[in-house]
Amino acid sequence: MSGRPAVLCLRFRRIGGGPPDSAAYEGLLALLGAFTPVVEAAPPDGALADIGGALRYFGQDVAGLASVIRVRALALHGVDCAIGAAANPMLARMAARQAAPGTTFTVPEDETAGFLAAKPAAALDGVGPATARTLCGYGLDSVGRIAAAPLATLQRITGVRTGRDLWERANGIDRTRVVPNAAARSIGAERSFPRDELDPERHRRALLSLTEELGARLRADGQVCRSLTVTVRYAGRSGCTTLTRSRTLPEPTAHSAALTALVYRVQDSFALQRARVRGFALRAEGLHDAERAAHQLSFDPVDERARRIEAVSDQVRAKFGPQAVKPGRLAA
Structure with a gap:
């Protein structure tokens, strides 16, 4: 990678498994910031760092600098790193997927074709x-x-x-760059029932209204989210019980249909078919600019049509208010 910017893609895992909590994640970003100002958060468990300048400043090669970062992450935050190193973000992400925890997988520039x-x-x-x-x-x-x-x-x-x-x-060409940003923020919304609700269809409609609201807000702000956190409150033996689960989306998105599909899967995982539900809360996390998101290429005409309808609906809502257009399932 001589003469080219060196990019690291880091995947963080707590010792014992699982992504770091929000405090540890912010600390890890700050740790990377001590080596380079060009750090891009990829919540909840990743980051990209352009270390081209850091290599010269610290007099290290890629493997040496990655090793220092990994040791500090482990000592300060109890988090291990799988690190991919390459000439651009796309190749670094692909390399990180091949790196085992505690190791660095490097793709030299002259070996890119063979790697791919x-x-x-x-x-x-x-x-x-x-x-x-x-x-x-x-x-x-x-x-x-x-x-x-x-x-x-x-x-x-x-x-x-x-x-x-x-x-x-x-051919290994990636025109994107590592874009410095802070730890991505989140947005949320919630729905409460006037009384404990047993009807699964009403549960689904409440969740659909949440994903429609958050999707519209994300698109209006020009943002996408990386993960969703779903919280359900229901009547238990000792009063109100709360369950919370988070899931990562296949790709960053603000597409309401994708948000809804994931939320429904999370709801099914709760296995609360006969629960007396009091309310749901939904939080979209790992927000960043839609223009910088990597989108999956698709030839699905149904999905493309849904996205065009969504864009037109957003224009109508912007002109006549958020209730001007809504899914038929919510109109009943």
């Missing part, structure tokens, strides 16, 4: 199941084959912009 060649198409940023199936249908089932395909061929298959993005990523 045998990986499945779905390993690339932005390639989800639908896109991968389409590519596999044309025999482009690996990153190496995508990289070797003529750009014009990829553009005929997937469209001009998507085809160029695919070709560049398959």
Whole structure:
């Protein structure tokens, strides 16, 4: 990576398992800030750091600096790190997925093609199941084959912009940069029932209204969230009982349908089919600018149509108020 910015992608895990709590996470970001001002939070358990200047300042190579960071994270916060190192954020993230806890996986610039060649198409940023199936249908089932395909061929298959993005990523080109930011904030909303509610359909409608509200707020602010925390209050033997669970989204999003699908899965995991529910609270966490989010490329016409309808609905709400447009399930 000589002569190129060096990027680290760090994945944090507490000793014994699980992501760090919010206080430890903020401390880890501050730790990285002691080495470089170019640190991008990726809550709840990750971060990117451009250490190009730090390597020269501290007189260390990538492995040496990563080792120092890992030792300090363990000593100060009880958190171990799996670290990926590469020339750009995309490659660093891919390297981090191969790094075991307590190790650094480095992708030298002259070994990028070999690192990528045998990986499945779905390993690339932005390639989800639908896109991968389409590519596999044309025999482009690996990153190496995508990289070797003529750009014009990829553009005929997937469209001009998507085809160029695919070709560049398959060849190790990532035009994004590490963007310094603070630990991402969160937004929340809650719904309470006038009396203990047993009806599962009313539970679902309350959760749907929460995801619709948070999705609209995120889109209006030009933000996406990385994870959701769901809290349910219900009547127990000793009064009101509270359960809270957090889940990470497959990709940062403000798309209400994606938020709703995840929230419903979390609700099902509570296994409270006969519970007398008093209320729900939902918090969107790991917020950052939508323009900097990596989006999964999709050929699903249903999803694309839903996103276009969502955009039009947002315009109507902006003009006539938040209640001007709502899902049919909430209109009853």
